[in-house]
Amino acid sequence: MASETRLPLDNSLAPEGERRRDFLYVATGAFAAAGAAAVVVPLVNQMNPSADVLALASIDLDLTAIQPGQAVVVSWRGKPVFARQLTPAEIADANKVDVSTLRDPQTLADRTKPGNEKWLITLGVCTHLGCVPLGAREGEKRGDFGGYFCPCHGSQYDTAGRIRGGPAPTNLEVPSYAFKSPTSVTIG
Amino acid sequence: MIRLGALGLGLLFVITVLWGAIQPRDVVPEDPVEKLHLHPKEIAWTHNGPGNLGVLGTFDRKQLQRGFQVYKEICSACHSINRIAFRDLAALGFSEPEVKAIAAQYEVASIDDKTGEPATRTATPADKFPLNYPNEIAARAAQNGAYPPDLSLMTKAREDGVNYVHSLLTGYADAPANWTVPDGLYYNPYFKSLNIAMPPPLAADDQITYADGTKATREQMSKDVTAFLTWTAEPKLEARKETGVAAIIFLLILTGLGYLSYRKVWADIKGKARSNVVDNV
Amino acid sequence: MSFPWAKQYQPTTELGKFMDSRLPLPRFVHGALGAGYPTPKNLNYFYNFGVLAGVALVIQIITGVVLGMHYAANVAVAFDSVEHIMRDVNSGWMMRYMHAVGASFFFGVVYVHIFRGLYYGSYKPPREVLWMLGLVIFLLMMATAFMGYVLVWGQMSFWGATVITGLFSAIPLVGNVIQTWLLGGFAPDNATLNRFFSLHYLLPFVIFGVIILHVWSLHIPGSNNPTGVDVKGPQDTVPFHPYYTAKDFFGLGVYLTLFAAVVFFAPNALGEADNYIPANSLSTPAHIVPEWYFWPFYAILRAFTTDFLFIPAKLWGVIAMFASILLLFFLPWLDTSPVRSNSYRPLNRILFWVFVAVCLVLGVCGGKPAAEPWVRLSQVLTAYYFAHFLIITPLVSRFEKTLPLPSSISDAVLAKYGKTPTGGSGGLGGAAAQPAE
Numbered sequence: 001m002a003s004e005t006r007l008p009l010d011n012s013l014a015p016e017g018e019r020r021r022d023f024l025y026v027a028t029g030a031f032a033a034a035g036a037a038a039v040v041v042p043l044v045n046q047m048n049p050s051a052d053v054l055a056l057a058s059i060d061l062d063l064t065a066i067q068p069g070q071a072v073v074v075s076w077r078g079k080p081v082f083a084r085q086l087t088p089a090e091i092a093d094a095n096k097v098d099v100s101t102l103r104d105p106q107t108l109a110d111r112t113k114p115g116n117e118k119w120l121i122t123l124g125v126c127t128h129l130g131c132v133p134l135g136a137r138e139g140e141k142r143g144d145f146g147g148y149f150c151p152c153h154g155s156q157y158d159t160a161g162r163i164r165g166g167p168a169p170t171n172l173e174v175p176s177y178a179f180k181s182p183t184s185v186t187i188g
Numbered sequence: 189m190i191r192l193g194a195l196g197l198g199l200l201f202v203i204t205v206l207w208g209a210i211q212p213r214d215v216v217p218e219d220p221v222e223k224l225h226l227h228p229k230e231i232a233w234t235h236n237g238p239g240n241l242g243v244l245g246t247f248d249r250k251q252l253q254r255g256f257q258v259y260k261e262i263c264s265a266c267h268s269i270n271r272i273a274f275r276d277l278a279a280l281g282f283s284e285p286e287v288k289a290i291a292a293q294y295e296v297a298s299i300d301d302k303t304g305e306p307a308t309r310t311a312t313p314a315d316k317f318p319l320n321y322p323n324e325i326a327a328r329a330a331q332n333g334a335y336p337p338d339l340s341l342m343t344k345a346r347e348d349g350v351n352y353v354h355s356l357l358t359g360y361a362d363a364p365a366n367w368t369v370p371d372g373l374y375y376n377p378y379f380k381s382l383n384i385a386m387p388p389p390l391a392a393d394d395q396i397t398y399a400d401g402t403k404a405t406r407e408q409m410s411k412d413v414t415a416f417l418t419w420t421a422e423p424k425l426e427a428r429k430e431t432g433v434a435a436i437i438f439l440l441i442l443t444g445l446g447y448l449s450y451r452k453v454w455a456d457i458k459g460k461a462r463s464n465v466v467d468n469v
Numbered sequence: 470m471s472f473p474w475a476k477q478y479q480p481t482t483e484l485g486k487f488m489d490s491r492l493p494l495p496r497f498v499h500g501a502l503g504a505g506y507p508t509p510k511n512l513n514y515f516y517n518f519g520v521l522a523g524v525a526l527v528i529q530i531i532t533g534v535v536l537g538m539h540y541a542a543n544v545a546v547a548f549d550s551v552e553h554i555m556r557d558v559n560s561g562w563m564m565r566y567m568h569a570v571g572a573s574f575f576f577g578v579v580y581v582h583i584f585r586g587l588y589y590g591s592y593k594p595p596r597e598v599l600w601m602l603g604l605v606i607f608l609l610m611m612a613t614a615f616m617g618y619v620l621v622w623g624q625m626s627f628w629g630a631t632v633i634t635g636l637f638s639a640i641p642l643v644g645n646v647i648q649t650w651l652l653g654g655f656a657p658d659n660a661t662l663n664r665f666f667s668l669h670y671l672l673p674f675v676i677f678g679v680i681i682l683h684v685w686s687l688h689i690p691g692s693n694n695p696t697g698v699d700v701k702g703p704q705d706t707v708p709f710h711p712y713y714t715a716k717d718f719f720g721l722g723v724y725l726t727l728f729a730a731v732v733f734f735a736p737n738a739l740g741e742a743d744n745y746i747p748a749n750s751l752s753t754p755a756h757i758v759p760e761w762y763f764w765p766f767y768a769i770l771r772a773f774t775t776d777f778l779f780i781p782a783k784l785w786g787v788i789a790m791f792a793s794i795l796l797l798f799f800l801p802w803l804d805t806s807p808v809r810s811n812s813y814r815p816l817n818r819i820l821f822w823v824f825v826a827v828c829l830v831l832g833v834c835g836g837k838p839a840a841e842p843w844v845r846l847s848q849v850l851t852a853y854y855f856a857h858f859l860i861i862t863p864l865v866s867r868f869e870k871t872l873p874l875p876s877s878i879s880d881a882v883l884a885k886y887g888k889t890p891t892g893g894s895g896g897l898g899g900a901a902a903q904p905a906e
Contacts, residue, residue: 024452028445028718035442042560046535051557055275055314191863198859201792202852204785208774209848213841243734271552337746339574341552344737346746380755421745424555424562431563432733439729443722446715453715457510457707 054146058188063119071136076187080124081175082136083147083185086159091117093146094160104170105124108160111174121177121185122161126150128168133157147174224356226353226377231411233423244433246426247419249281254398254417256280258409261396262389265337266331268319271340272420275313279423287313288324294318332372334385343414344421352378353417357410360388377403471508473705474502501684507706508713509694511882515589515693516713517720518582523680524721525575530673532618540620540659542666544659547622548747566736572614573729573739577761579607588821590809591693597801599690602683604797606676612674614760616665619657623744624754630657630665632757636770639787656750696881697809698874705878749849756838764835769793771839771852779902789851796858803858806866813872817865824857 049057059076061083066072071084086094094108112120122133133148133155134140144165145151145158155166162171179186232242237245256277256458260271274291282290291311296318300307311318320336321327327335343349355378363375373383390406398404419425476494489496499505534575539558541550554561567719583603586592592600619626634651638644653660691700700706707713731738739761743754759767773785780788796803811818827850832845875881 016419022447024449028442028449031442031445032718035438040436042563043531043535046561046564048559050539050553050561051275051560052273052553054275055558133508188568190799191805193484194796194799194803194859194863197792197796200856201789201855201859204775204777205772205789205848205851205855206773207777208782209852211775213845216840224776271549271556276556341745345742346744378891384732416543428562428566428733428736434734436726437728439722439726443719443726446719450715450719453711 005113015042058063058186060184060186062184064183069120071140072134074187076175080122080132080136081187082120084120084121084136084163085119090146090159094158094162097158097162103163106160106162107172111160111162111171113179116179116182119185120159120161121187122174124148125173126152126168127157127170127172128153128155128166129165133172221380221382223363224377224382225380226355228348228355228378231351231354233350233415233418235415237429244429246429247415250400251412251415252419254278254400254402254408255412255414255419257399258396258413259339259388259416262409263413264320266320266336266386267320267339269317269340270319270338271316271418273316273421274311274315276423278421284313291315331385333353336386339417339420341421343418346467349421350414350418354410354414356384357390358406359415472700472703472706474706475507476504476708477508478503478505481617488663501688502714503710504708506688506691506709507700507703508694509700509711509877509878510694510707510712511694511696512692512713512716513579513695515581515585515664515716515833518578518585519644519799520717521578521720521724522575522582523525524681524724525557525571525578529575530573530677532571533670533673535564536568537670542620542663543621544662547620547662553622554793563732566619566732568617569740570728570732570736572617572722573760573762574731575610576614578724579707580762583607585604586693587824588811589693589695590697590804590806592801592807593804593809595690596693599686599894600681600801601798602686603795606679608681608794609676609679611763613669613676614762616669616672617788618744619662619665620669621744622662622748624746624748624752625741625757627748627750628753628757629759630661633759636787636790638794639781639784641784647660654761659746687856693809695810695812696875696878697813698876698881700880701877701879704780717785733776758836761832761836764833765831766790766835768794768831768835768847769851769854771835771844772848774844774848791855796855799864800858804862804866806869806871808871808874813874815870815872816869817862820857820861820864820865824854827853827857 001150015029048168057077057154059074061072061074061081063083063085066083066085068085069087069090071082073080075081091108099107100104108120109116111122112118122141124132124136129152131150131152135142135148135157141149141151143156145156147159149156149159150166150168153167155168156164157168157172158164160171161174163169175187177185179185208321208338228304232240234248234251234294235245236242259267274287277287277290279282293311294311294315294317296311296315298307298309299305319338321330324335343353346352359376359378361368361375361377366381367375369383370373373385374387375382375386390409393405394403395406396404397410424425448452478489478493478499480489480495485495488494496505506822536554537563537774539549539554551565554565556562558564586600586603615629619630630652632659634648635653638648640647649655652658653664686896691706694700699726739833741758741760758764767790770786770790773782773789776782777785788798806817808814808816811821831847831850834843834850837843
């Protein structure tokens, strides 16, 4: 409690008092701001994927049933993944292209795992605006380069899933995956 | 006019409600259940922290694992924990391969890739513990009319739930002479109707063998599985209390600074009021 | 605003000047909650609760919007989605507990705010509209809280929805039709849940709008104060900022500390265990109670147990429950005493505390099962509740002998510090305490 006698004292030390007062207000304000920032973190973080969504972030895929020239479509993180076993002809096709002429220069070897070049695993998401290209399922149009064809805006992908024509800027994305055995991979 | 109307209305309400108050009451016979029913025993739990106050406290990981073993070997015969995913078990201290191995012991519903028919597959950590019965009707049909509820939320779904579960599990007793238990039911004074359809699940000591060598007395098994079910109902309990301690400390400092600022802001007003009184008296 | 000595807003920066002549929002805030609002200098801590209620609403809206991003209003998955929030959503448990506990705290704060208004006569002229807008906010809060509780779709949610919509079935002739219309079916079901979610999301923003009107009508006469004496001049007031912003900031700190203690250490203490059981339309919990903040009204509802004057008991209960709140709208005309503050009304002050006790015990009765002695007790207390407002208050305000009022707020403040009333020395008080600016 302030006493009557303190008041003149306070007045005589006005500049000193001013400075201390300012410091107190600044400290209080800074503390409040830090608290507000700490509250914002969970408010923002709650919009990130929840634990059950993250738990589905990796899937196991069995390749035994996929014949040469065939592909399967599986769902990974809510997006389609194309897993294709390339025929020797398709591999040869992909390897004879001069990489330097490509929009997104990559060799087939860059896009597959060593020793497993016949397994082309890519996201089934066109790099233009996110449509699902045709060509993974039996009888679908595979475009001028024998790979995939996006019906939305006409992007053409070759047998290595590389962009060859149309508006898409980059090759079909290769997800991170690893071979657990010669016939099974873990995606993600 | 308003006051006159209010007076009339007030008298009307007062007379009506008091008319009800002076009506004779039927004598309510004493409810025998009420007389025999017991409230749960108060037990000290590690998750309630010092003094069992509930402010601090963490789970005992070893106890949770033992509790999970009790659940798996005894309770899971009839009760599911369908809100728990296998991946959640990592919080009990199980490693990733252990979680995978536990999940692999369960089959979950799925759809056949080729035929599209309902099928089952081996569970993965992302799956939840499967239901024992597809619905309540199937459960009652299989359980002689009784319905074993899912246990995921049990310790929160009963009054004083943690103590209740432990008291119920260890509370089976012989019915008093003035109480008859219908056929197929069991007397348990902690159960709301006293007659419970669940046979005593923890019938004897050493009913199971704990992996960590702890002696499996009935009391021990009951406490362990209750701790486990506390975790299934409130898996974020530890994070909640940790956050709470930090938040309270922060807020106390902020409030203290706020108080000092408040005093400073008002110093001139209050000081002047006081000093003027002194000056002028 | 309405005080000629109110500090005028002076934009200092170029941007401030630019905005002031186009959208004078800073000027508006300055006048509403800033240095431009002269506030009686003798407000006590009970006057913090208006700002606290505003903060409580903001907390509810922010956490509610977050929960709405994860909640699914469908009877098949509503309960599961709440558990999904509790278990899997990042910090979801915190958001949900803050929202659930926050509702209780919001009501607690608003009850203190209402009783403060009752004690200091803040409903009296010229603040009748301010009072009535506050009651509108209170009614909207009750509707919002009830519908929010249903969204969890636990046992208490379901049976609460059944019982509360059942109130409307007491209306003669059309009651059942109205209940069916409210539910969108013959029992609470998906249609009910969906409309409750929609309205639960809408109403807080309506409340926000009414709060703006509430604060607007507060600023016309200015704040009441513990003496109930009108502001006479600049010596009676201080600018809202920094004086009351600082005081409210401190009060907010205390409030948030208590709030955090419950959210983090006892989040389910104010809830019902039965609501952790998913809704089951075939089995009613043994003991249905609403949340604690409805208990006094629930007790009044159940207090009418006999048919009377050809009106069935059920309808009496419903009428009385609604009347118990609606009669507050007429309070400014029922209490005709020219003295606002109960500090100078010795008899009414005693009656005020009796009334507080009656409300608290009514609350206890409402939380108990409908059995003796609670029913009879709630009947006597319900009778007193109505008698207090409709009979006693008008009579007391007419015949009570009040204490002499201080000649001004400054006088009252000086008397407090000098420990001796200074009587008619208004000039001295005026000279003594100029607000420092």
